[in-house]
Amino acid sequence: MKSKEDIDMQISKLEEKYKNSGQDLSSYLDGLLYQRYLTYWDYIHLDTLLSLQIPRTHFPDEEIFIMYHQITELYFKLILHEQKQLVDDKTQSVAFFIEKANRINGYYRVLISSFSIMINGMEREQFLQYRMALLPASGFQSAQYRMIEIYATSMENLVHHTERDDFSSADGIEELYEHIYWKKGATDKDTGEKTLTLKQFEYRYTPRLIRIAKQVENSSIYSKYLQLPEKDKQNELLIKALKELDINANVNWPLMHMGSAYRYLAKDKKPIDATGGTNWKEYLPPSFQKIIFFPELYSKEELNDWGKQWVDHIFNPEKSTH
Numbered sequence: 001m002k003s004k005e006d007i008d009m010q011i012s013k014l015e016e017k018y019k020n021s022g023q024d025l026s027s028y029l030d031g032l033l034y035q036r037y038l039t040y041w042d043y044i045h046l047d048t049l050l051s052l053q054i055p056r057t058h059f060p061d062e063e064i065f066i067m068y069h070q071i072t073e074l075y076f077k078l079i080l081h082e083q084k085q086l087v088d089d090k091t092q093s094v095a096f097f098i099e100k101a102n103r104i105n106g107y108y109r110v111l112i113s114s115f116s117i118m119i120n121g122m123e124r125e126q127f128l129q130y131r132m133a134l135l136p137a138s139g140f141q142s143a144q145y146r147m148i149e150i151y152a153t154s155m156e157n158l159v160h161h162t163e164r165d166d167f168s169s170a171d172g173i174e175e176l177y178e179h180i181y182w183k184k185g186a187t188d189k190d191t192g193e194k195t196l197t198l199k200q201f202e203y204r205y206t207p208r209l210i211r212i213a214k215q216v217e218n219s220s221i222y223s224k225y226l227q228l229p230e231k232d233k234q235n236e237l238l239i240k241a242l243k244e245l246d247i248n249a250n251v252n253w254p255l256m257h258m259g260s261a262y263r264y265l266a267k268d269k270k271p272i273d274a275t276g277g278t279n280w281k282e283y284l285p286p287s288f289q290k291i292i293f294f295p296e297l298y299s300k301e302e303l304n305d306w307g308k309q310w311v312d313h314i315f316n317p318e319k320s321t322h
Contacts, residue, residue: 057130061122065130068117069139076144078107083151087219094232097224101241108248115256119263127264136197139257140186143205150213152249153222153293160184161290173213177206181289185282222294242294249293251286251307258284 015025041047052070055062082100089096149158155176159167163179186198194202216223225233225242232238261284282288286307295303 055130056133059126059130061126062130064117064122065127068114068121071114072111073142073144075107075111076142076148079104079148080144080151082107083148083221086221086224087151087216089224092224092228092232094228094235094238097228098235098238098241101221101238101245105241105244105248108245108253112248112252112256115260118260119256122264124264136195136200138186138197140182140197141201143201143209146182146205146209147212148249149291149293150209151216151220152245153220155180155213155217157222157292157295161288173210173217177210177213181291189282225294226296239297243297246293246297250289250291254284254286254289 011025014028018025018028053063053066055066082103086097086100154169155173156164156167156169156171158181159176159179160181160183167176167179183194183198186195186201187193188195221242225238261281287305288307290303290306292298292303292306298306
């Protein structure tokens, strides 16, 4: 039990807190008296959460598919939560930088390890049938994932690698966005026609993504790193955390998607189209895209060979020496 003096001090602090609200402390205490006890299920809106899985077919595994993607989006939100704190930080504290980067890596590790649910946790025959009811929806349309990329690095680092040398930070955000790498993943390479999946996504999210890109133009996580004093930029723990973030986001996570795509969409060595019509065999391999959030941390050789050793290890283990 707290002493009367402690309680009196707390009451005094509460009076100070609420004195400018237009109501006296007594009114707030009445509200506290009448308020119901908080329950776990009300606090996290459990009933609402459990009602959000609405399959479009009768196949049981579709519910697994929905829940896994919803869980993934929640983890993306956790990653963005940490990224926004880094972007907004004015202290340039290396310890804070490392802590947030490590938290992000923790979320990615859970996502990467959990992807076995997608690879091994559903029947292929069910997936190939219920997926036809999902057209043209696609995980490609995850806006949060695009936000993660924009918060992480400068826009010129997200330009498709075949055009990246033609652009720099001097180019406008709108111009860089038009050449962002993932657009080619949902564009017919022969006709140049955008898929409906991409058209829907651009219509819904382009203004928001461009607004975010402008907000973090000089304060992305990569920009924050470049602005650190030289001594802090050489911090081994920070470099380790940022490199792990790069590998998690731009190698390990796409590779898990590749494994899932090969499991469900590769048949008799001929790929089946994804629900959104994305060129997944060209869009997913990290060695094809070479998306690197923190390029200054790597040697020229590492940049050139980005993702190759991991792809060989996963899909051609007999050729891999790693």
